Amino acid sequence: MISLKHPKTGKILEVDEFWLRYHCRCVECVDADTKQRRYNLFDLPAAVKALKLSYKSDQALLLVEWSDGHKANYDIDNIYNSQLDALISRRTSSTIYTPWNRSTILKHEQNLCFSLSALINNDDVVKSLVTSLVRYGIAFINEVPPTPTMTELAIRRVFPIMKTFFGELWTFGDRKDHADTAYTKLYLGSHTDNTYFCDAAGLQALHCIEHVNGEGGENFFVDGLHVVQELKRENPKAYELLCRVQVPAEYIEPGQHHRHTAPIIKTDPVTGEFVQIRVNEYDRAIMDTLPQSEMANFHGSLRALLELIREEANQWQLKLSPGTIVIFDNWRVLHGRMAYTGQRTMSGAYVQRTDFVSKARVLGIIE
Ligand SMILES: C[N+](C)(C)CCCC[C@H](N)C(=O)O
Numbered sequence: 001m002i003s004l005k006h007p008k009t010g011k012i013l014e015v016d017e018f019w020l021r022y023h024c025r026c027v028e029c030v031d032a033d034t035k036q037r038r039y040n041l042f043d044l045p046a047a048v049k050a051l052k053l054s055y056k057s058d059q060a061l062l063l064v065e066w067s068d069g070h071k072a073n074y075d076i077d078n079i080y081n082s083q084l085d086a087l088i089s090r091r092t093s094s095t096i097y098t099p100w101n102r103s104t105i106l107k108h109e110q111n112l113c114f115s116l117s118a119l120i121n122n123d124d125v126v127k128s129l130v131t132s133l134v135r136y137g138i139a140f141i142n143e144v145p146p147t148p149t150m151t152e153l154a155i156r157r158v159f160p161i162m163k164t165f166f167g168e169l170w171t172f173g174d175r176k177d178h179a180d181t182a183y184t185k186l187y188l189g190s191h192t193d194n195t196y197f198c199d200a201a202g203l204q205a206l207h208c209i210e211h212v213n214g215e216g217g218e219n220f221f222v223d224g225l226h227v228v229q230e231l232k233r234e235n236p237k238a239y240e241l242l243c244r245v246q247v248p249a250e251y252i253e254p255g256q257h258h259r260h261t262a263p264i265i266k267t268d269p270v271t272g273e274f275v276q277i278r279v280n281e282y283d284r285a286i287m288d289t290l291p292q293s294e295m296a297n298f299h300g301s302l303r304a305l306l307e308l309i310r311e312e313a314n315q316w317q318l319k320l321s322p323g324t325i326v327i328f329d330n331w332r333v334l335h336g337r338m339a340y341t342g343q344r345t346m347s348g349a350y351v352q353r354t355d356f357v358s359k360a361r362v363l364g365i366i367e
């Protein structure tokens with residue numbers, strides 16, 4: 001270990017020597033074009049030693065002469081910012097994620113809506129939309145001509161579309177194109193999609209392009225981040241159990257058999273932050289991942305979460321009309337719809353999680 005003292009703050013940091021050697025960012029060590037490392041672990045001596053330490057450029061840089069002959073320059077602040085305590089403090093002090101219930105989201109409604117023409121003409125509007133998606137997990141694009149083609153154009157202005165067995169840009173009503181309750185006129189309780197995929201879609205976009213000769217079909221949304229925080233406060237045992245118990249989900253139709261097992265609440269193993277809520281009663285598979293003696297506890301905890309989800313104060317219900325696309329974070333915001341009559345056609349698409357967060361990083365919204 002090497003002991004460093006920050007030249008400005010005086011903070012002492014014990015740094016593992018191999019870690020420091022491995023994190024040299026000079027052009028010899030990291031390719032300037034690809035930003036990829038130019039060597040692997042075995043190219044460096046396991047017991048590499050720092051022979052000489054010195055500071056330069058008003059002490060902003062640390063120079064190290066290594067026992068393998070390499071001379072490295074480090075930005076001191078980069079070294080301190082690359083430590084676990086710095087990561088945890090940045091993440092836990094971030095104010096980018098704003099949990100909401102119905103009354104609080106209604107106060108921000110105007111921050112969530114963007115017209116298609118503004119979106120097309122102005123890159124800043126793209127950034128504002130992605131910021132709302134990160135902050136609240138939901139946003140709307142208005143004044144979209146109600147066709148599948150224009151729905152696709154609007155989504156592709158911001159994100160690439162994820163291909164699944166449902167298709168890329170999908171259009172659905174009550175025709176049984178897939179073995180799923182979504183393809184009926186029935187009520188759909190709050191859920192997240194794709195609990196049965198190894199990686200559920202990150203975003204989902206829905207556009208009601210037609211609803212005639214009937215009523216109902218209102219959509220509702222619940223902020224999973226908010227209900228998970230409430231559960232953690234009110235019932236920490238239930239929260240802890242739902243973070244831990246592995247819950248299988250499944251989707252079966254001719255030619256498809258998807259299954260994925262994971263907890264209902266996923267948290268970041270390093271920082272403890274909320275990562276994903278994965279709730280879908282319709283797609284729950286046989287629960288064979290717990291001994292029977294623990295089932296009652298599990299169902300009690302799940303019931304506590306579902307009660308919070310069902311609370312009216314947490315549900316934001318709205319009638320989507322042709323012209324408005326709703327986009328929401330399928331790892332955070334649960335959605336559902338009321339039963340309906342008449343002819344109702346929805347168009348929409350999924351976006352991969354990795355494409356959503358990559359876009360947010362490129363735009364400087366998250367790190
Ligand atoms: C969105 N789209 C209509 C294509 C599919 C709906 C699938 C709903 C399914 N139960 C799930 O949770 O994934």
Ligand SMILES: O=C(O)CCC(=O)C(=O)O
Binds near residue numbers: 188335337
């Ligand atoms: O029909 C709707 O409005 C929503 C359908 C739905 O919940 C889904 O596709 O997952």
